[in-house]
Every structure is written in C-alpha cells, then in structure tokens.
Amino acid sequence: MSSTTVELEFYMVDLNLISSYAYDLPEELIAQSPAEKRDQSRLLVFNRNTGERTHAHFFNLLEYLQPNDCLVVNRTKVVPARLRGVRDQTGGKWEGLFLGIDSEQTWEIIGKTRGKLQPGETITVVNDDGSNRIQLKLIARKDEGRWQVRPLQSEEDPRTHWEILDAIGSVPLPPYIQHGHAQAEDRERYQTVYANQPGAAAAPTAGLHFTPELLEQCRQKGVTIAEVTLHVGLGTFRPIGVEKLDEHTMHAEWCEVQEETVQQIQHCRENNGRVIAVGTTTVRTLETASQSGTLQPWQGESTLFIRPGFKFHAVDVLITNFHLPHSTLLVMLSAFAGYEEIMETYRIAVEERYRFFSYGDAMLIL
Template sequence: MEEKLSTHDFYYDLPKELIAQTPLEPRDSSRLMILNKKTGAVEHKHFYDVIEYLNPGDCLVLNDSRVLPARLYGVKEDTGAKVEFLLLTHRESDVWEVLTGPGKRAKPGTRFVFGDGLLHAEILEIIEGGNRLAQFHYEGNFYEILDQIGQMPLPHYITEELKDKERYQNVYSKEIGSAAAPTAGLHFTPELLERIREKGVKVAFVTLHVGLGTFRPVTVEKITEHKMHSEHYSISKETADAINETKRSGGRVIAVGTTSCRTLESIVQKEGCIRESSGWTDIFIYPGYTFRALDCLVTNFHLPESTLIMLVSALAGYEHTMKAYRTAVEEKYRFFSFGDAMLIQ
C-alpha cells in the first residue's frame, strides 16, 4: 500500500474556519488528540494532560531554534518603490539568501533601505529558484535591528495580525535562525515543562533551523519524486547522552515536532547512532520509512498533501492518520501553526 501512495492520497477536506488564526491563552489550554499508532484509537484531551502520557525515564526532545523577525518592509533606494524581503538563510558575514517581492525590483546591484535607514541592502545575485543573495549594511547589532524593524514571518494562511511577537516563539527558544516556528512546541509553558521534569522525564534540546520549504507544497504526483529543502541542525553531547541513556534503560524518545523528529532520524542515518554532530539535512520521511531514533511524536495538525502529514503517516500508519484527521475535522479541532496538537504513541 505505502509504496503506491500518491500526493493526492494525503488530501483531506478542511473547512476554512478550522484554521487557527490566533494562539490560545494559556499556551497549554489547546486540545490534544492522543493517537495510538498500533490500534488507531484516539482520545480527546487538553495539552496540559500530556504529562499523564509521559513516563519516568522517557526523554522529551525539543527544538530550541528561535524565529527571526525575518519579514522586512522597505523601499528601493533610488525610486522609493516599496519592497518586501524575507530572510531565508544566513550564508556568510552579512550575506543572506532572501525572497523578494516584487522580484523584478531586486536585480543585481539594486539597493534598498529598511527602517528609515537603520538597514541597507544590496542585491548581489539571483540564484536558483529565483531567490536573491543580499549584502546588508548597518551600524550596531544586526539581530537587534531585526527585532526593532522586522515582522514575524507568519504562514500565508494566518491573516490576522500577531499582537505579541513572543507568541510565535517557543518558551524555550534560544538559537536564532528559523524562518518559521517549530510550532508543536508552542503548547508548552515553563510550568508544564517543570512538572514534566519533576515526574522524572528527561527534557533535551536539538536545534534545527526551520526553512520556508516547510510550507512548500508537494507538486509531484509520485511522492518519491519530491525534493526536500535543506535545513541546518545540531545536537549537543549532553542531548545525545540523554537520548542514548533513555534507549539503554528502556525509556521512550518522544520528539516534539516534525523538526525534532527529522533531526534525530537524520543523525542516526548519517552517524549510525545518536551522537554530538551538526550538518545539513534534506531527509524526507513518508510511509514505508523505518524509524530508528524516536518512539513517539508530539505534533500539530498539518496541511493536506504536505510532507508533514506524510511524516505523521509514516509513524502512525496511513489509514490511522487519515482517519484521525477526519475525526479532528468532525470534532472541530483547530488546525495548523496556532492550532491544536496530537500525541502519537
């Protein structure tokens, strides 16, 4: 079955009103679907109940990447024509790969001004796929300037303005570099994490800087022909040791989010085991994949026909996953980045 799945097999009908536009308060008050990957059985809980499903000796792995306020609005230096930049990947020193709109204004050699002159940029070249390499000029600290003038790069399906930038960051986010939030972690509060630790569950961190390729639709019919984007990851010795100790003692490794999942599976694939390392990954996980690092996954509800729903199907099984999604629609769960969560165990 799995080998014959096409992109359209991962389609489901989602009423627009179920796409969450704003985050809930408090963070852990969202709903939580528990999905048994062996039987397909589901339970309906709240996210603060997740602690009931974690056992002493388990290891919860979170992605501590922090989102850049990467959306910049500025003007063309000579004409004053408006332009929008989206920072994608830091290449070297002050050179970034950026997405520009409208693209025709961003020819090599063109200069732009942002934040009334706090930030200047010059287009160096147009690269494959139409993105640009831009050299930035400024005085002071680049990231502090971004905090001042940049906007959060919310996904296109969120049309309401975000009042508090921190609500698109995880409470444990630390390493700056993502173009989108690893949103499964948005449900955790410091208090919930503390209670989880007190229960005897290890809490460990990896870093994977999320690229906008996360939202790129799968446009090929055969999923095996889809090309994944590359993202940078790193894992510390401390985290590697915590995961290995968990495995040795018979505990479960529970990844929070598809980014943590892809990081762990990439490391095992490249290194043969979990150990301190860093690099780039373009791993694509879809039904038929054999998981070697994680046992369970906390994740949000993903877009139809996306690589993320394919990853979920690889862990929970295709039939179980699609049935769970149909149930989530019937039960009016909130979907996507600011939506509800699922624990696959």
C-alpha cells in the same frame, strides 16, 4: 459505507502520489490566534498499538508520560524575518523573507516586487512604525528566487545581524494566519518558551503548547528534557511541486544534535524510557543524526525526506500539530503512524472541530 469499502479505498491509494495526502478542512478550523493559555490547547491522543483515540487537553500530557522518558525539543528561535521596503532605484514596493546568514556573513532572502531586480540594486527596509530602517544591497541572484544581500551598516553601527532584524523585521506568520500580518502579541506567542538559538523563519509549532510550569512538572515526574536545533526555513512555505514523491527534492535545513543530547537519549534507552519528539522538526533532526542506525552527534544541512517506507531509528513517540494537506509533514506522519490511521485521525479531528495548523491544537501519537 462499510468498513470493508473503506479498507478497499485505502488499499487502492498510491502513497507515492502527493494527491493522496488530502483531506477536507473547513476554513473556520484554521486557527487565527493561539489558545488563551499555551497548554489549554486540545490534545488528540492516538495509540498506534490499540488504535484508540482519546480527546484531552495539552495540560493532560503528563498522564501519558512515564519516568525515564526523554522529551526532545527544538530550541530554534524565530527571528523577525518578514521584511517590507522600497526599491531605491524605482520607488516600487518590496516584500521579503530573511532565510539565513551564509558563510560570507551575508543574508539570504527571498522577495517579491513588480519588475525585475538587478544585482547592485539597493532596497530600503523600514519597520512597521517607520522608526528603523536599513539598506540592503543585492549581491547575487541564487536559485528558487533567492538572493544574496548585504545590509549596509555604517562604521558607527555596532548591531549584530539579529539586532538589525529585531529592529526592522516583523514576525513571519504563515499566510493562512491573519493573512500573514502579525500583531504585537505574536512576537511572544509565535515562539516557544525555550527558544534560544536564533535562525528560524517559522516556529516549530508543536512546542508552542508548552509552558515553563508544564516543563517543570515533566522534570519532577522523572522525564528528561533534551534539546536539538533545526532552523525552520524556506521549505515550510513551499508546497510540493511534483505529483510523485520520489521526484521531490527536499529543502535543506540546518540542524544540530550535540553530544549531551546523544548521552541523554542513550540513558533513556538504557532505562527503558521512550524518546518523545516534540514536533516534526525534532523528528527530522534526530533521524538525520541516526542514518547510520545509531544516534550520533551531528551538525549540518539536512535534506532528509521522511515518507512511507522509512525506517525510524530514533523516535518512539511524537507530539505534533495538525498539518496542511499535500505537505511533507503530513507525509511524515503517515510514515510514522500509518497512512490509513493518520487520515482517519484527521477526519475525526475535523469532525470534532479541532483547530488546525500553526496556532491550532496538538496530537500525541503513542
């Protein structure tokens, strides 16, 4: 096929249709386990200015960083959000996912079971080895299959919400990894080394490749490490349900940019450094806080949907994993680096046998 034909095919693509964001992926390229060591993952480097693509490893990242660059990471911490139990009234099996804590200090969850759940009903959740259990009372049904629930603690039970989850929950692996069944080692590997703010139902996976040693080497090179928080939520597990992107309602995720991070990025800009976002969650957070045109401290729920035509204000360089077809994340990459360029890069990644999705390899977009 000639290059002219390829260009014509791309020209005819409607970037407002989710069906355009598809590619062929052999099932064996979906990573089922992480690399033996975090920074041994492969790294596909794409330079938007030259069009050049280079094959490297994540430990080569320092070669592409410059003094005065600012590496921005998402410090959210994955909680053991996968819950399994039984309905006390019927004895039926129940599976759920913890989504967050609301202003009333009750939990928001989504679950599945046979039959129809009713407000007032209780579910006994038990951990994998049966050593811990707690009852959840269903308070109210919300939209999109979500429920407001309250963990029933005795007065003698001093545990926090996070301690309860740690006792009864398991790692919420995506369904394409080990069919969602976590192993003991996933508690450590499905978590970034800098995670310290509990609240995520999924990992910000681009950060999984960093080791403490690599971060220290970045600092020694003169690269600033800045932090934001975005608690990855329900939207990660839900595909786009409409064909036209302009009809898609983006899921809300809580995020925060603190004053210190704003100052670090301003200092980077003043010294001709680049803002390097580690992951699409970091992009979404920084661009949410920059909707006025200038990055400002920000806290709240973001519903920002980044798609082709979006004007980026905060991010210069992106480190990211390889994402699912028909996903908002693949749409975001197309907005950042160009649709044709991203689809060709993904084609090359498949051809070169890169490993895909959460436990897979990484891409650096310069």
